[in-house]
Amino acid sequence: MINRENRNPSVAAKPVAMKKPERFFAEQPPEKIEMAPGRLHQLTRRDALLFGAGALAAMVGGGSLLPQETFSRLGVRRNMDSPGKEWFLNQALRIDDDVAEALYSGNRRVPTYTKSQITPLKNNYNGATPDSGYISAWNLTLGGLASGLSISLDIRHLATRFSVHEQITRLVCVEGWSAVAWWAGLRFDDLLRGYPPMSQAKWARVESSVNLDASGNPDPYFMSLDLATARHPQTLLATHFNGQPLTVDHGAPLRLLVPVKLGLKNVKAITGITYLADEPKDYWAERGYSRYDGI
Amino acid sequence: MPNSTSTLPHQPYVLVAKRHHFLVRWSHWLNVPILLGLILSGISIYWASPVYQHKPDPTTGNFDVAADIGIWICAHVPGLHQYSNPSDLIYNHLSLGPGMLALALRLHWLCAYLFVLNGLMYVAGLVLGGGWRSLLPRRTDVLDALKMFRYYIGFPFAKLTRRKWLHPRFNTKYNALQRAAYFSVPVAGCLSATTGWAIHKPMQLHWLPAIFGGYNAARVWHFWLLWIYILFLVPHLALVFADGWDTLRSMIVGWSTRVEPSQVIAHDQ
Numbered sequence: 001m002i003n004r005e006n007r008n009p010s011v012a013a014k015p016v017a018m019k020k021p022e023r024f025f026a027e028q029p030p031e032k033i034e035m036a037p038g039r040l041h042q043l044t045r046r047d048a049l050l051f052g053a054g055a056l057a058a059m060v061g062g063g064s065l066l067p068q069e070t071f072s073r074l075g076v077r078r079n080m081d082s083p084g085k086e087w088f089l090n091q092a093l094r095i096d097d098d099v100a101e102a103l104y105s106g107n108r109r110v111p112t113y114t115k116s117q118i119t120p121l122k123n124n125y126n127g128a129t130p131d132s133g134y135i136s137a138w139n140l141t142l143g144g145l146a147s148g149l150s151i152s153l154d155i156r157h158l159a160t161r162f163s164v165h166e167q168i169t170r171l172v173c174v175e176g177w178s179a180v181a182w183w184a185g186l187r188f189d190d191l192l193r194g195y196p197p198m199s200q201a202k203w204a205r206v207e208s209s210v211n212l213d214a215s216g217n218p219d220p221y222f223m224s225l226d227l228a229t230a231r232h233p234q235t236l237l238a239t240h241f242n243g244q245p246l247t248v249d250h251g252a253p254l255r256l257l258v259p260v261k262l263g264l265k266n267v268k269a270i271t272g273i274t275y276l277a278d279e280p281k282d283y284w285a286e287r288g289y290s291r292y293d294g295i
Numbered sequence: 296m297p298n299s300t301s302t303l304p305h306q307p308y309v310l311v312a313k314r315h316h317f318l319v320r321w322s323h324w325l326n327v328p329i330l331l332g333l334i335l336s337g338i339s340i341y342w343a344s345p346v347y348q349h350k351p352d353p354t355t356g357n358f359d360v361a362a363d364i365g366i367w368i369c370a371h372v373p374g375l376h377q378y379s380n381p382s383d384l385i386y387n388h389l390s391l392g393p394g395m396l397a398l399a400l401r402l403h404w405l406c407a408y409l410f411v412l413n414g415l416m417y418v419a420g421l422v423l424g425g426g427w428r429s430l431l432p433r434r435t436d437v438l439d440a441l442k443m444f445r446y447y448i449g450f451p452f453a454k455l456t457r458r459k460w461l462h463p464r465f466n467t468k469y470n471a472l473q474r475a476a477y478f479s480v481p482v483a484g485c486l487s488a489t490t491g492w493a494i495h496k497p498m499q500l501h502w503l504p505a506i507f508g509g510y511n512a513a514r515v516w517h518f519w520l521l522w523i524y525i526l527f528l529v530p531h532l533a534l535v536f537a538d539g540w541d542t543l544r545s546m547i548v549g550w551s552t553r554v555e556p557s558q559v560i561a562h563d564q
Contacts, residue, residue, distance in 0.1 A: 027428045027467055030312035032554050037309050047548035051324065062328040065405075067398040070391045092405035103499040110498040111505075170510065172497055175396065176344035178510055260498045288397030295498045 065089065093290050100294035101226075110234055110259045113168045113180045118242065121171065121179035123249035127213040130269065132248045134210045140254060144275030146196045155253040159239055162186035162194065167234055172295055173263040174284075183257050185238035188230045197227070197275030204230050205280035206256055209271045223267050224282040224291060225258065227275070234259055237270070262293040312554040314468075314545035316424025322417035323546055329413055332406035334521060338390030339399035346518050361385045407491055414484050429468040430478045439463065439471030447472070447534075476527055483523040490517040 035043075064085060071080050123129060139152040166184040197204075204225045211221035229235060236257040239246060246252040251268025258265055264284050274280070285291040315323070347360040357363065365384030369375045378384060386393040391402070421427040433439075442463040453460030463470070469477060493503040493513040507513040535542055545551040 025428060025431060028425055030314065030468070030554065032310055032312050033550070034308040034310055037307060040309055040311065044544065044548050048544075051320075051547045055324065055327075058325070058328045062332060065332075065402060067391055067395055067402075069395055069398075073387060073392060089401045089405065092408070093401050095408065096404045100496065100499075103496055105499070108499060111501050170497070172510065173344065174400070176340065176346075176494070176514060178497075284397075288401065290400075295496055 097290050097292035097294075100290075100292050104228070104260065104294050106228060106232055110169055113170070115168065115182060117180050118168065118182055119180045121181045121241075121250070124173065124263065125212075125249070125268070127211065127219055128216040129248060130210045130212055132252070134269070135248075135252055138253055138269075138271070140270060141272040142195050142274075143272065144198055144201055146198050148198075151195065155239070158186060158191075158237070158254065162190045164239075165236060167236065167259075169234065169257075169259040171257075171259065171263050171266060174289065174293075182242045183236055183238045184240035184243075185236040185254070185257065187233065188235040188237055188256070188258075189233065191237060191273075192227070192231060198277075200277040201275035202227055203276045203279050205272075205274045205276060206267045206270055207272045207274075208251075208267050208269045210269050221267060221283050222281060223265055224280045224285070225256075225261075225265060226279075226292070229258060229260060229294070232258070232260055260294060262295055264289070265293050309552060310554050311550040311552055313424075313549060314551045315549050316420040316426060317549060318416050318420025319424060319426060320420075320546055320549060322413045322420060325409075325413050325416075329406050329410050330524060332402055333410060334524070335389075335391050336399040336403040336406065337521060338386065339392060339395055340403060341518065342386050342390065342393045343396045346514055355382070357382055407488070410484070411488050414481070414488065417481065430474060430481075432474065432478055433471075436471040436474060439465065440475055443470045443472035447530075476531070480523070480527050483520055483527075487517065487520045490514075490520065493517075 064080065065088070066080075068079065068081050071078075139154055140158065141150060141152050143150045145151070163186070164184055165187055166182065168180060168182045170178050170180050172178040204227060205222055206225055207220060207222040209218075209220050211219050213219035238251075238255050238257040239253060241247070241250045246255060248269075251270070254270050256265070256267045256270055279291070282291050284293075341361070342359075345359040345361060348358045349360065349363075351358045355366075357366070359382070362382035362385070365386075366381040368384055369378045369381035375381075375384075380387070383393045391399055421430070446460070446463055450460055465471070467474070489503065490507055490513045492500060493507055494510065494517055497504050497510045497513075504510045504513040507516050541551050541553055
């Protein structure tokens with residue numbers, strides 16, 4: 001606004017001549033303007049009001065995005081959640097997922113580590129850990145195949161038909177912790193080649209029917225995985241952890257190991273994989289987390 | 296009685312100096328809600344997996360140092376002895392709250408993108424307004440900053456004892472201590488953004504956490520950078536209010552009525 005005043009000195013303001021700076025990095029003397037006091041007060045009032053209104057708008061707009069739990073603790077009883085607020089915050093989540101997808105490259109390998117860099121990995125089952133009884137009757141069911149059939153594979157078949165790959169990679173949890181562990185198993189890509197999905201498939205729904213909630217009741221776990229990530233050479237269907245067959249804690253007999261995704265996509269005790277053309281539902285996306293989860 | 300049609304022989308003008316480009320002013324104020332959102336949601340995210348942990352306490356099972364601080368405060372501060380959940384005291388008051396990771400992450404990403412865009416707006420304002428020159432460190436800054444520090448520390452004592460306490464002389468827009476602060480905070484902003492991306496995309500951008508010493512170290516960097524803003528904010532607010540309306544106005548409307556550095560010093564005294 002002061003620039004406008006400069007160009008039009010008749011409105012009681014005029015620039016004061018000043019010297020050009022001598023050196024590029026040297027501080028320049030400030031631009032000085034002569035102004036009528038009345039005009040000065042008027043501009044001050046206008047800009048202060050404008051900034052005040054902006055501050056108020058930012059406070060109300062930003063504040064309304066706070067979670068309901070935060071409002072409750074501040075003593076606000078009214079329900080401040082609205083479809084618009086949900087939509088807006090989910091848009092931010094979608095943008096971040098799109099950025100993650102754009103950053104992904106099928107040719108980029110994640111860093112690998114040496115055995116001396118292995119760190120402990122806790123049992124991070126969200127609910128209760130299932131009883132090992134399920135293992136004897138365990139099968140992996142594949143659906144959405146090019147053949148149109150639904151097939152069941154046992155662990156012996158999976159372990160002998162496909163070549164074994166080993167890797168020591170970092171598993172990163174959405175909570176922020178991480179663990180370096182030594183995994184072995186077959187490549188998801190090899191399974192996709194062995195049992196090709198239908199041609200229009202872009203997604204895999206990976207599920208575990210043995211998952212339990214915190215009180216021990218069945219709580220099937222389901223997760224969406226884009227096939228581009230499933231084909232990554234470091235995406236394994238792991239059968240071994242730190243040189244030993246998987247224990248129940250870590251998803252015996254077969255778990256997904258997808259180091260380019262957050263830990264919550266690394267489904268334990270997989271019981272079914274279904275190939276789909278459209279993005280399937282995701283257990284944690286339904287609970288407010290992002291869907292793509294690429295890291 | 297002067298004739299209303301005659302022109303006045305001398306019109307009383309005031310001289311004002313341009314201080315801040317309007318992009319610098321807007322980005323400065325937008326930092327308030329954005330940084331507040333980042334800090335509150337950030338501490339909620341920290342709750343899910345604290346960087347500073349110890350072996351679980353045998354009786355309470357608590358392993359979080361921030362929870363320990365809450366428990367200690369509740370045990371020692373009168374009026375807080377009855378607080379229902381001492382281990383959540385810190386999170387209940389300095390974050391969005393415990394147990395809301397998904398909500399906190401959503402807000403943190405939103406604010407993080409806005410913070411980066413706002414940072415670019417600030418840089419654009421510095422370039423367009425030429426203000427970046429005033430932020431560059433100088434060779435004499437270490438000594439001058441010490442002089443300023445001595446001045447600020449001694450100032451309240453000198454006021455109380457009504458002694459003369461001379462402001463160090465300088466002929467730049469900012470004194471050395473201000474320059475150090477106003478230069479470091481944008482650098483901290485850049486580091487917060489880069490360590491944030493290092494934690495956010497440790498696989499696709501694996502060279503980024505490597506710069507900061509690995510994924511876990513990048514989390515520690517990101518955590519401590521938060522304290523830079525808090526450390527900056529305390530004297531920043533105190534000095535703006537001590538300095539008065541002209542300084543505050545210069546960040547709202549862009550100009551100051553103190554046109555020479557000597558006037559700034561005279562006012563400070």
